Amino acid sequence: MTEQNTVPAPAPAFPGGTILGYPRIGRMRELKKALESFWTGATAADDLEASAKELRLATLARLAELGLDKDASAIPSNFSFYDHVLDAAVTLGAVPTRFADLRLADGSVDLAGYSTIARGEGAKAPLEMTKWFDSNYHYLVPEIGPETHFAVSSTRWVDQFVEAKEAGYLTRPVITGPLTFLYLSKPSDEAPEGFRPIERLEDVLEVYGNLLEAFKAAGAEWVQIDEPILVADIDADRDEVLANAAKVYGSLATLANRPQLFVAAPYNSLDDALPVLKDSGVEAIGLDLVRGGVPSGTDLSGVTVVAGVVDGHNIWRTDLDAALRKAAEIEALGATVAVSSSTSLFHVPHTLDGEEHLGAELLSWLAFAEEKVAEVVTLATARAEGADAVADALAATRAALASRKAHPGTNKADVRAALAAVTPADFSRPAYAVREAAQDARFGLPELATTTIGSFPQTTDIRKARAAWAKGQIDDAAYEEAMKAEIERVVRLQEDLDLDVLVHGEAERNDMVQYFAELLDGFDVTVNGWVQSYGSRCTRPSILWGDVTRPEPMTVRWTAYAQSLTEKPMKGMLTGPVTILAWSFVRDDQPLGVTANQVALALRDEIRDLEAAGIGIIQVDEPALRELLPLKKKDQAAYLQWSVDSFRLATAGAHDETQVHTHLCYSEFGEIIDAIDGLDADVTSIEAARSRMEVLPAIRDHGYERQIGPGVWDIHSPRVPSTEEITELLALAKESIPGKQLWVNPDCGLKTRAYAETTASLEHMMAATQAVRA
Numbered sequence: 001m002t003e004q005n006t007v008p009a010p011a012p013a014f015p016g017g018t019i020l021g022y023p024r025i026g027r028m029r030e031l032k033k034a035l036e037s038f039w040t041g042a043t044a045a046d047d048l049e050a051s052a053k054e055l056r057l058a059t060l061a062r063l064a065e066l067g068l069d070k071d072a073s074a075i076p077s078n079f080s081f082y083d084h085v086l087d088a089a090v091t092l093g094a095v096p097t098r099f100a101d102l103r104l105a106d107g108s109v110d111l112a113g114y115s116t117i118a119r120g121e122g123a124k125a126p127l128e129m130t131k132w133f134d135s136n137y138h139y140l141v142p143e144i145g146p147e148t149h150f151a152v153s154s155t156r157w158v159d160q161f162v163e164a165k166e167a168g169y170l171t172r173p174v175i176t177g178p179l180t181f182l183y184l185s186k187p188s189d190e191a192p193e194g195f196r197p198i199e200r201l202e203d204v205l206e207v208y209g210n211l212l213e214a215f216k217a218a219g220a221e222w223v224q225i226d227e228p229i230l231v232a233d234i235d236a237d238r239d240e241v242l243a244n245a246a247k248v249y250g251s252l253a254t255l256a257n258r259p260q261l262f263v264a265a266p267y268n269s270l271d272d273a274l275p276v277l278k279d280s281g282v283e284a285i286g287l288d289l290v291r292g293g294v295p296s297g298t299d300l301s302g303v304t305v306v307a308g309v310v311d312g313h314n315i316w317r318t319d320l321d322a323a324l325r326k327a328a329e330i331e332a333l334g335a336t337v338a339v340s341s342s343t344s345l346f347h348v349p350h351t352l353d354g355e356e357h358l359g360a361e362l363l364s365w366l367a368f369a370e371e372k373v374a375e376v377v378t379l380a381t382a383r384a385e386g387a388d389a390v391a392d393a394l395a396a397t398r399a400a401l402a403s404r405k406a407h408p409g410t411n412k413a414d415v416r417a418a419l420a421a422v423t424p425a426d427f428s429r430p431a432y433a434v435r436e437a438a439q440d441a442r443f444g445l446p447e448l449a450t451t452t453i454g455s456f457p458q459t460t461d462i463r464k465a466r467a468a469w470a471k472g473q474i475d476d477a478a479y480e481e482a483m484k485a486e487i488e489r490v491v492r493l494q495e496d497l498d499l500d501v502l503v504h505g506e507a508e509r510n511d512m513v514q515y516f517a518e519l520l521d522g523f524d525v526t527v528n529g530w531v532q533s534y535g536s537r538c539t540r541p542s543i544l545w546g547d548v549t550r551p552e553p554m555t556v557r558w559t560a561y562a563q564s565l566t567e568k569p570m571k572g573m574l575t576g577p578v579t580i581l582a583w584s585f586v587r588d589d590q591p592l593g594v595t596a597n598q599v600a601l602a603l604r605d606e607i608r609d610l611e612a613a614g615i616g617i618i619q620v621d622e623p624a625l626r627e628l629l630p631l632k633k634k635d636q637a638a639y640l641q642w643s644v645d646s647f648r649l650a651t652a653g654a655h656d657e658t659q660v661h662t663h664l665c666y667s668e669f670g671e672i673i674d675a676i677d678g679l680d681a682d683v684t685s686i687e688a689a690r691s692r693m694e695v696l697p698a699i700r701d702h703g704y705e706r707q708i709g710p711g712v713w714d715i716h717s718p719r720v721p722s723t724e725e726i727t728e729l730l731a732l733a734k735e736s737i738p739g740k741q742l743w744v745n746p747d748c749g750l751k752t753r754a755y756a757e758t759t760a761s762l763e764h765m766m767a768a769t770q771a772v773r774a
Ligand code: MET
Pocket: 453, 454, 455, 506, 512, 573, 621, 623, 663, 665, 748, 749, 750, 751
């Protein structure tokens, strides 16, 4: 044995400042464009590989330029072509049987195969997509069964590390951890009843061991293993989760040839999982100190804590003084401390560069991904060299925070007074029986009344007109004419189909939240603030920075015009307070419930104006109600209280004879059924086609007395459901809900559909309704 082998080199320390991950889509959405052109066949796999490599190398260069140490594992390597959970699945070999033929001889899948698993092909459904923790990002749900053959099946993770190393960067690979992977998976089609993916933990663990050895062999000094599942209350018993955490990390820590392990737990506090990780033998633990508190009283000696003090999930400039205090508190618990973002930065846009239209003052309050990296670097410098070394940055931050606090827009006396004047009576309408009688007398709708959820296809013509208007190529009048023509066409179509309650089609709305954000005060919108929603899809959330007011009516003109074209009732269409918050970046300087109530008061005024214009049916959409549900059970009741209250504050000013609808489009209702009842809407439409009305018995057993429209047609695909199919679904629905309480509608809005399938599906929906009514 040589001497080198008996005296190991000291393990490299964790870098003083880092981020948990960086946006992957590219500053100019380069990856989106490269992917979509590959999918259309315009470019080849090699072109996509080349674009992705270029993007990765540019990102490395930029992060080093911003100050992350390029030689010390400070730069995370977290690229993904589509989704990081899908990456874990294909790396572990977890490809569902229906896609088995996509696997090459070595078990890997190429970019075309990878895309097919993500997007489906013909009758082969893609992996299901669902929300990633309490964010707006959607991941693909792996399917695991006893038949899944786990083995290292992709070299991409290691290849990307090597690619960076050859370019001169010692990066830190970021991978989804085994617990998060398995607990987020669902049983495969082949799995027997009652099978749970976590039963495969031993096998998966072995593959993670192989992967860590491969990273070590390639020269990685640190690997980041993301385990956000540890901060969430999930279906599994907590003791089981903790025992599995002890097992996984105890076992990975004892591997002979491995990099040092950094287990990151973003999105909330680890609570009882923290001591388990600390005792497991991993070298570093990442804590989200924005969502979770400093774990006071916990002995953290002997471990590195990567203190997530810069909010990775929102766009506000960090209070650097407070961040330094938190880091010091962690240090006082005995830990070696590094500073970091609280989550990956892929939840925020790339850079403020190019957003100068927001104005210097608002800009000074904000930090997007690049600016957050700079904050981390400042904090790390302050910790290494003392606060004096960054005195200017600290002073600039203090000035910006003070300006935000003092800005009249964040504290408007009239808004505060209006909220203070709200009384409990403002949250309630008279008993449903009273409203029902008034509404029946007014509308006389038949049993199984038919309607749609609001939007009709957003045609190329509509988009072109809006783009031309935004560029000043057509004037307001021409734009207005174009939208009115579209509204008229939608109204005529619905009259021809003989729907009972019509909609105007939402042609004028670019997006159901941004439309309102642009018309309300207290919001601003970015020009390039894109964040990845799923795959190549991005959204551009608005910034809700101030007290919310409604300078003028927002929807009345369009809705009243639509009503003027028909004798049938025209349904007004608003987006609810919770959804407006959920799909924007929201101010963090007051409780969310206060902000929601400000939005609610603006909507309440809008409803009053709609009523005055003769609109008798008004839908307030809350598709995001479920999405903001806190990860920890102990926080859920308070959330449901303020969210339901804000909806009631928005709608309870409606007259008895005004029929209030709401729309929620997801099917996991179980845990929030009380809340849905609590909204007290006269009519609630929900998504139900894909699950074949499965939620209705629970709604019946709950004793739900108002009206409900379970979707009879899955609008997520162009497939046209047959009349028979819809008839069957309606018959199923009637088994649980009396016809008098039942509405007939699609699962959600039609904006992503084309006219051909929309018209055919609506015809079938009407024919099925006639058949069931008869
Ligand atoms: C995501 S829910 C969408 C509701 C909206 N009214 C629409 O029809 O598009």
